[in-house]
Amino acid sequence: MPRDRPEPPPFEPEWLERSLNRYLAWGLVFMVLLLVGFVAYRVREPGLRRSATRAQTTSYTDIGHQTFSASCSQCHGKDASGGGSAPTLNSSQFLKSTTDAQIFSLVAGGVSGTEMPAWSLDYGGTFTDEQVRQVVTYLRSLEPRAPSVPGWRQSDKAK
Amino acid sequence: MTDVDVDRDGLEPGRTSVDHGITARIKRSDAFRSIFRHAQLDTPRGRALQSFSNFFLHLYPVKIPKRVLRNRYSYRLGFIAAVLFGILLVTGIYLMFVYTPSVGSAYGDMQRLKTGVGFGQLIRNIHRWAAHLMVLVVFLHLVRVFYAGAYKAPREFNWVIGVMLLLLTLAFSFTGYLLPWDQLSYWAVTVGTGLVHYIPLLGGKTQDLLIGGPQVGQNTLLRFYALHVAVLPMFLVLMLAVHIWRVRKDGFAVQRTSVGAFAEEATERPAAAAAAAPMAQAAPDLYGGRVRLLGVVDRESITEAARPVDDTVFTWPHLLVRHVVVALGTSAIVLGLAVAFSAPLRGLANPNVTPEPAKAPWYFAGLQELLSRFDPLVAGILIPTGAVLVFLLLPYIDRNPDTRASHRKVAILLFSVLLAIAVGLTIIGVFFRGPGWKFIAPWTHSYIEL
Ligand code: HEM
Numbered sequence: 130m131p132r133d134r135p136e137p138p139p140f141e142p143e144w145l146e147r148s149l150n151r152y153l154a155w156g157l158v159f160m161v162l163l164l165v166g167f168v169a170y171r172v173r174e175p176g177l178r179r180s181a182t183r184a185q186t187t188s189y190t191d192i193g194h195q196t197f198s199a200s201c202s203q204c205h206g207k208d209a210s211g212g213g214s215a216p217t218l219n220s221s222q223f224l225k226s227t228t229d230a231q232i233f234s235l236v237a238g239g240v241s242g243t244e245m246p247a248w249s250l251d252y253g254g255t256f257t258d259e260q261v262r263q264v265v266t267y268l269r270s271l272e273p274r275a276p277s278v279p280g281w282r283q284s285d286k287a288k
Numbered sequence: 289m290t291d292v293d294v295d296r297d298g299l300e301p302g303r304t305s306v307d308h309g310i311t312a313r314i315k316r317s318d319a320f321r322s323i324f325r326h327a328q329l330d331t332p333r334g335r336a337l338q339s340f341s342n343f344f345l346h347l348y349p350v351k352i353p354k355r356v357l358r359n360r361y362s363y364r365l366g367f368i369a370a371v372l373f374g375i376l377l378v379t380g381i382y383l384m385f386v387y388t389p390s391v392g393s394a395y396g397d398m399q400r401l402k403t404g405v406g407f408g409q410l411i412r413n414i415h416r417w418a419a420h421l422m423v424l425v426v427f428l429h430l431v432r433v434f435y436a437g438a439y440k441a442p443r444e445f446n447w448v449i450g451v452m453l454l455l456l457t458l459a460f461s462f463t464g465y466l467l468p469w470d471q472l473s474y475w476a477v478t479v480g481t482g483l484v485h486y487i488p489l490l491g492g493k494t495q496d497l498l499i500g501g502p503q504v505g506q507n508t509l510l511r512f513y514a515l516h517v518a519v520l521p522m523f524l525v526l527m528l529a530v531h532i533w534r535v536r537k538d539g540f541a542v543q544r545t546s547v548g549a550f551a552e553e554a555t556e557r558p559a560a561a562a563a564a565a566p567m568a569q570a571a572p573d574l575y576g577g578r579v580r581l582l583g584v585v586d587r588e589s590i591t592e593a594a595r596p597v598d599d600t601v602f603t604w605p606h607l608l609v610r611h612v613v614v615a616l617g618t619s620a621i622v623l624g625l626a627v628a629f630s631a632p633l634r635g636l637a638n639p640n641v642t643p644e645p646a647k648a649p650w651y652f653a654g655l656q657e658l659l660s661r662f663d664p665l666v667a668g669i670l671i672p673t674g675a676v677l678v679f680l681l682l683p684y685i686d687r688n689p690d691t692r693a694s695h696r697k698v699a700i701l702l703f704s705v706l707l708a709i710a711v712g713l714t715i716i717g718v719f720f721r722g723p724g725w726k727f728i729a730p731w732t733h734s735y736i737e738l
Binding site: 140141145148152155159160162167169170181182250259262 | 332390395402403406605612617620
């Protein structure tokens, strides 16, 4: 590497150079800390999410249960166990064949041409999306213990 | 490439041969030179060129007084406030992607940050803690500017801009506080906007305008959101531009090597010229003792002669590196807080259930403490308005041009007493108040709201 240029004479005092280098070293330390911080969060994120989801499911189930008792049970029966004029939602047949998203749109938009009304504010109902989600969470929580009800679609009258 | 091309800028007259290294080739390429339009040279002229030819570095002067490098000059508080604002802008935009300002979904969006959005909770935490720190740092910046006397001529108006920036920062905090739509936000804003009601004559109308209805609800949320993400950022960015531009124009308020108050003004005094020669000897460490003295002339127009010693250093790299490192350090601290502590989220906002105690965030705790002692008209309207007015007009009230502490004892005493009262009220409000605003011992219970 040809270097026939003489070193330029120093034009700044040595202490200035030294203090600059001290700052650069700190900069390096901070960068490492930033990296460690993000990685630390990323590593913990799945666990944090799981526990947040669990906590949310518990509270949504409670609130959803209350909402269901107040707004749905007159047709779908107490604790969704049927007996009214509408299908038995607490049945393995219904819960196993329907996804959360499907229940959400059934509740939000209702079933047109039947007694089942639309509940979401978006469709003229009274529920916020959050409330619909809570009811869905509640219904989903019934799944593990849902009985088999072959005639779940029929209301009492039809049986 | 021929030798002719080596020294296109004529900056290295001694240079005759070509460097064939890969970086050297890249640096010689036309593309590189079209972006970085100058040679990188570690000479005074090279360093100055870094500033001249860079858009962003025009924020800074090319050279700055050496003392600006010291932490003791400003504790870098103004700069740290600006860094925090930058962090808030970036994280705020991230939050805007997942947040809808509707009473039906706002609270759920906060929960979704926790359960389903990548880095969601972390970004919310960073946004929250950076906001708290910004209020603190901006306030400390004001305190520092006061004690340094840096609000005196020619910086009076920049102080006024500064006070507006503080008010804007508080408005940011207050409007942002409502957005999670939990009990904490709902009641803090209900109590806060309730104060507006006590403004004589205009109170009712102003309150309506602010919350858009008989009580805090969907209209309030939408209004606060619009203020928080559009109106306030626009104003703050504008004011900040003016603020920093004024700092650039007025120069940093540091004591220069010439005697007297800060200032370029001081160097214009011919008397300083007489002091030049001895000063040069008194500071042999500057520039390795090579002090360039253009001449001691007995005429005011030649200001160069009046500056006895060149007390400046290059902004690039010295101030710039320090700023980048301070920005990194600030970010590291905020990130540390965000990883360690989560932003609070209480139950969904419920107009029928008042939480006990309903406490304001810490920066309004002093005000809340005042409210518990005086009539709301006095504590909620007259005192804060009066304080803001006094602060806005401070540089025009205090006309004493001297910046030395020993020559402004009255101002410092008054300010310190006020500061002590404000800090005292805040500490009582934050730590010593519990349910029913009753006195509690902070070591037994704590009801701190963040
Ligand atoms: C959003 C809030 C603010 C930001 C981002 C900000 C930013 C800055 C910056 C970067 C400087 C350069 C010097 C330094 O780093 O300290 C500065 C100087 C200054 N600030 Fe602020 N500032 C803010 C609020 C305020 C407030 C509340 C006041 C006082 C009421 C104020 C008054 C001043 C004055 C007078 C100077 C010039 C002082 C000097 O040159 O040393 N600023 N500000």
